[in-house]
Amino acid sequence: xxxxxxxxxxxxxxxxxxxxxxxxxxxxxxxxxxxxxxxxxxxxxxxxxxxxxxxxxxxxxxxxxxxxxxxxxxxxxxxxxxxxxxxxxxxxxxxxxxxxxxxxxxxxxxxxxxxxxxxxxxxxxxxxxxxxxxxxxxxxxxxxxxxxxxxxxxxxxxxxxxxxxxxxxxxxxxxxxxxxxxxxxxxxxxxxxxxxxxxxxxxxxxxxxxxxxxxxxxxxxxxxxxxxxxxxxxxxxxxxxxxxxxxxxxxxxxxxxxxxxxxxxxxxxxxxxxxxxxxxxxxxxxxxxxxxxxxxx
Amino acid sequence: xxxxxxxxxxxxxxxxxxxxxxxxxxxxxxxxxxxxxxxxxxxxxxxxxxxxxxxxxxxxxxxxxxxxxxxxxxxxxxxxxxxxxxxxxxxxxxxxxxxxxxxxxxxxxxxxxxxxxxxxxxxxxxxxxxxxxxxxxxxxxxxxxxxxxxxxxxxxxxxxxxxxxxxxxxxxxxxxxxxxxxxxxxxxxxxxxxxxxxxxxxxxxxxxxxxxxxxxxxxxxxxxxxxxxxxxxxxxxxxxxxxxxxxxxxxxxxxxxxxxxxxxxxxxxxxxxxxxxxxxxxxxxxxxxxxxxxxxxx
Numbered sequence: 001x002x003x004x005x006x007x008x009x010x011x012x013x014x015x016x017x018x019x020x021x022x023x024x025x026x027x028x029x030x031x032x033x034x035x036x037x038x039x040x041x042x043x044x045x046x047x048x049x050x051x052x053x054x055x056x057x058x059x060x061x062x063x064x065x066x067x068x069x070x071x072x073x074x075x076x077x078x079x080x081x082x083x084x085x086x087x088x089x090x091x092x093x094x095x096x097x098x099x100x101x102x103x104x105x106x107x108x109x110x111x112x113x114x115x116x117x118x119x120x121x122x123x124x125x126x127x128x129x130x131x132x133x134x135x136x137x138x139x140x141x142x143x144x145x146x147x148x149x150x151x152x153x154x155x156x157x158x159x160x161x162x163x164x165x166x167x168x169x170x171x172x173x174x175x176x177x178x179x180x181x182x183x184x185x186x187x188x189x190x191x192x193x194x195x196x197x198x199x200x201x202x203x204x205x206x207x208x209x210x211x212x213x214x215x216x217x218x219x220x221x222x223x224x225x226x227x228x229x230x231x232x233x234x235x236x237x238x239x240x241x242x243x244x245x246x247x248x249x250x251x252x253x254x255x256x257x258x259x260x261x262x263x264x265x266x267x268x269x270x271x272x273x274x275x276x277x278x279x280x281x282x283x284x285x286x287x288x289x290x291x292x293x294x295x296x297x
Numbered sequence: 298x299x300x301x302x303x304x305x306x307x308x309x310x311x312x313x314x315x316x317x318x319x320x321x322x323x324x325x326x327x328x329x330x331x332x333x334x335x336x337x338x339x340x341x342x343x344x345x346x347x348x349x350x351x352x353x354x355x356x357x358x359x360x361x362x363x364x365x366x367x368x369x370x371x372x373x374x375x376x377x378x379x380x381x382x383x384x385x386x387x388x389x390x391x392x393x394x395x396x397x398x399x400x401x402x403x404x405x406x407x408x409x410x411x412x413x414x415x416x417x418x419x420x421x422x423x424x425x426x427x428x429x430x431x432x433x434x435x436x437x438x439x440x441x442x443x444x445x446x447x448x449x450x451x452x453x454x455x456x457x458x459x460x461x462x463x464x465x466x467x468x469x470x471x472x473x474x475x476x477x478x479x480x481x482x483x484x485x486x487x488x489x490x491x492x493x494x495x496x497x498x499x500x501x502x503x504x505x506x507x508x509x510x511x512x513x514x515x516x517x518x519x520x521x522x523x524x525x526x527x528x529x530x531x532x533x534x535x536x537x538x539x540x541x542x543x544x545x546x547x548x549x550x551x552x553x554x555x556x557x558x559x560x561x562x563x564x565x566x567x568x569x570x571x572x573x574x575x576x577x578x579x580x581x582x583x584x585x586x587x588x589x590x591x592x593x594x595x
Contacts, residue, residue, distance in 0.1 A: 050421045071423050072320050079421040085414045089341060101327035102422050109316040120311055146418060151314035183311045 002064070003028050004154045004186055005049055009058030012044050019044040021210040022058060027188060031180035033197035033218070034190040036207035042190045045207065046156050049188075050079060063153055075104040078147035078155035078185075082162050085143065088132030092118055092142050095131060096149050103150035113149050120183070121145045121175060137168040144175060154186045155179070161196055169196075176200050227287040230257040230270060235279035242273040262286075321423045325432055328424065332436025335409070336402050352398040353444060359390045360448035364455030371459050381456070384477050385551040387448055388484060388544050395444060396513055396540065399437070399488040404496035404505035406433045412500035416593065426590040434493060434583070441485035449477040473551075480547035487543040487579055494582040497589045513540045524558040535562035536574050545571040 005027035012020045020041045034042050047053045048060040051067025051074060059066060065073040087095060093114055100110035118127045121141040126134070131142060140160065147155050160176060161169040177200055180187045191197050197204055198218060206214035214221065232239055240257055243250045246269050249260040259270065274281050338345030363382045370379045382390075410416045419429050453473060460466035495512075496505040520538035524531050536542075538559045545563050548554055549571075554564040563571050 052420060071425060074421060075318055075320055075324075075423045077421070079418070081414075081417055083414065085418055087409065087413045087415050089409075094340065098327060098331055099418065099422075102324045102419060102424065104318045104320045104323045104423055105314070106317055106319060106323065109314070113314060116312070150318075184313070 003061075004063060005188065006061040007045070007048075007058070008061075010045070010048060010055055010060050011057045012041075012048060012053065013056045018210050020048070020055075020207075023207070023210070023212045024058075025205050025212055025215050027186075027203075027205070029186045030202045031176070031187045031189060031200055033201035033204040034188055034207065035192070035194070035197050035204050037192055040207040041210040042207055043158070044210075046079070046158065046188070046190060050074065050077060050156065075150065076153045078150070078152035080143045080147040080155065080157045080160060082159040084139070086131045086139055089130060091129060092123055092127040092131055092134075092145070095142070096145055099146045100149045105150055110149075113151070117145045117149045118142075120178075121148075122171075136163050137165075137171065140164060140168070140172055141175070144172075144179075148179065148183070148185065152185060154188065157187060157189045159191055159193075160189065161191075161193065173200055225287045226261050226263070228259040228262045228266070228270065229253070229283070229285055229287055230259065230274070230281070231255060231283040232257075232274070232279040233282055235277050239273060239277040239279045242277050243270065246273060321428065324422055324424045325428055328419070328429065328432030329436050329439075332406050332433050333439055335406055336437055336440050349398075349402055352394070352401065353447075356391050356394045356398060356444055357448055357451065359394075360387060360451040360455070363387065363452055364459065367456050368459040371461060383551070383553070384449060384452065384473050385480070385544070385547050385553055385555065387452060388445075388480060388547045389555050389557070391445070391448060392484065392488075392540060392544055395441070395484065395488050397510065398444060399441060399492045400506045400509035400513075401502075402440075403437045403489060403492040404499075404502040404509075406437055407493060407496040408500055408502045408505060411593075420593075426593060427587055430493075430497075430587055430590050434489060434586075437493065438485055438489045441489050442481060445481040445484050446478070449481060453477070476550050480550045483546045483550070483575070484543045487575070490579050490582045490586070491539075494586040494589075497586045517541070520559055521557075524562050532562045532566050535559045536566075536571065539578070542571070542575050542578060546575050 003026040007023050007025050009022045009024055010020055011018070011022045023041075023045075034045065036042050044053070045060075048055055049062045049067065051062070051069075051071055054068050060068075063073050063076055067073050067077070090098075096114035096118060097107075097110045100113050101107060105113060115127075118124075121144055123138065123141055123145070126138060131139065134142065140163075144157070144160065147157070157176065161172050164172055173196060176187065176189065179185050180200070189197065189201060201218050203217050204214065204221065205212060230239070236255075236257065240250060240252070243257065243259065248262070248266065248269065251258045251260070259266070262270070270284065274284075334340055337349050338347075363386075366379070367381045369375075370381055410419070416429070420426060424432075453470075456470070457463045457466050492505065492509045495509050496502070499505050499508075517538045517540040520535055520541075523534045523537075535558075541557070541559045541563070544555065545560065548560060548564070549568055554560055
């Protein structure tokens with residue numbers, strides 16, 4: 001498999017501060033989350049892959065090239081920064097046409113791409129208004145559009161839902177999913193919001209203190225555990241006693257009965273105990289790992 | 298009744314871009330064109346255009362007045378008694394206006410991008426910080442060249458047509474053309490570089506304009522006051538007049554010395570010194586601006 005991004009022993013030091021400490025990972029096609037608390041090294045990693053800064057040691061390859069040495073590769077990369085980066089006096093159309101040209105597209109193609117891209121991010125008639133008049137959600141769409149206008153192979157999205165209300169956040173995440181799916185543009189989404197990453201990404205790389213602390217498929221990291229949660233409407237104590245009598249490792253978590261280390265046959269035991277106790281079963285489900293657990297370890 | 302023609306709109310979905318990618322050279326060209334348009338207020342509201350038009354008109358005015366002087370002098374047979382202003386005289390008169398023009402307009406090219414943080418979007422594209430600075434510098438240099446050349450072209454054609462024998466005038470004065478082309482480039486490079494360098498250190502255009510105007514007015518006032526005295530050291534003090542730095546070079550190009558006290562003092566120095574001073578200020582400022590933007594890209 002050919003990778004789009006490859007970090008090999010990648011380190012970046014700012015004086016005595018170690019932003020990245022010799023990390024190695026590879027990113028293929030699809031939507032990948034770059035997760036970590038503030039100061040974990042996410043922004044440094046993105047800057048290195050965009051070729052904005054030079055590694056202290058190791059290498060950061062983007063699309064098989066070293067972007068610090070070969071800046072032409074940036075014409076096939078896109079970047080949506082977290083904070084404001086839009087000129088307020090221009091219309092979205094003017095701005096996008098210019099950004100497309102600065103990415104290397106000839107003027108006629110730039111105009112077509114700007115119109116298409118603004119339509120895809122959901123800005124139609126508004127695109128002829130000055131950006132300064134836009135809402136936060138519309139500005140986020142323009143920021144995404146400028147990252148996509150030159151049809152990059154890979155796009156870096158830095159906190160794309162920052163500052164959005166719940167509805168705006170859902171719309172932006174849907175747009176990110178569309179970009180990674182329908183548009184076929186691979187994404188590296190940097191965020192400290194677990195929910196965003198969990199709902200959009202297929203894979204995550206977790207950074208903490210400049211090191212990779214987790215790297216894998218989201219489905220694997222959120223797989224089912226061997227802990228079973230049981231909720232009943234009544235006779236909870238009777239059920240609890242029956243489960244203990246049958247040798248299950250049982251405890252309470254709020255109103256739920258928590259059964260640890262449940263193997264396959266354990267489900268039958270729980271089912272029989274519920275029937276025997278006469279309790280009305282409301283819910284019985286295995287617990288899943290959550291991405292937040294990564295930081296609790 | 299004939300059926301109405303009907304149209305339907307289809308959503309053909311996202312299409313990948315298969316067209317040409319012209320890379321860094323297209324990016325540089327786009328930056329240059331955008332810079333020229335921004336400085337002149339093209340594609341923006343009327344207000345954005347008024348200031349460049351007013352300043353441009355004010356720099357053209359001296360040239361037009363000079364041509365009228367030449368026309369009436371020739372027409373009334375006063376050519377023996379009235380001195381028609383020369384080409385370097387134009388630079389002396391217009392340098393203040395050109396500096397005012399560049400101090401107010403040039404910072405917009407850098408300040409706006411840094412204020413709105415658009416700069417980072419440029420630097421993640423196939424452009425280096427040097428490309429960015431060079432693109433913005435070239436954009437304003439183009440405008441500044443147009444500004445100083447326009448006045449000289451008006452003067453040259455005006456003087457030619459005002460002359461009793463235009464062809465004789467052309468034969469005798471053709472050398473003025475390469476001279477004003479060179480002198481114009483010297484002035485344009487200076488009035489482009491200094492304001493842009495100052496603009497590289499602030500996000501506010503007004504601060505940059507105020508600083509540049511203040512710097513030139515104060516340095517000029519100090520130098521003009523001091524050169525009235527006596528002593529060889531005043532030749533060096535005269536160099537402090539930043540407003541006159543390019544005109545010392547234009548004087549050399551036209552092989553004459555302006556009548557101002559500062560110009561007279563500097564003319565007594567080895568000609569290498571004002572040239573070196575001009576180059577140090579211009580190239581030094583440009584180097585400082587490049588360094589500043591390299592830091593910005595990190």
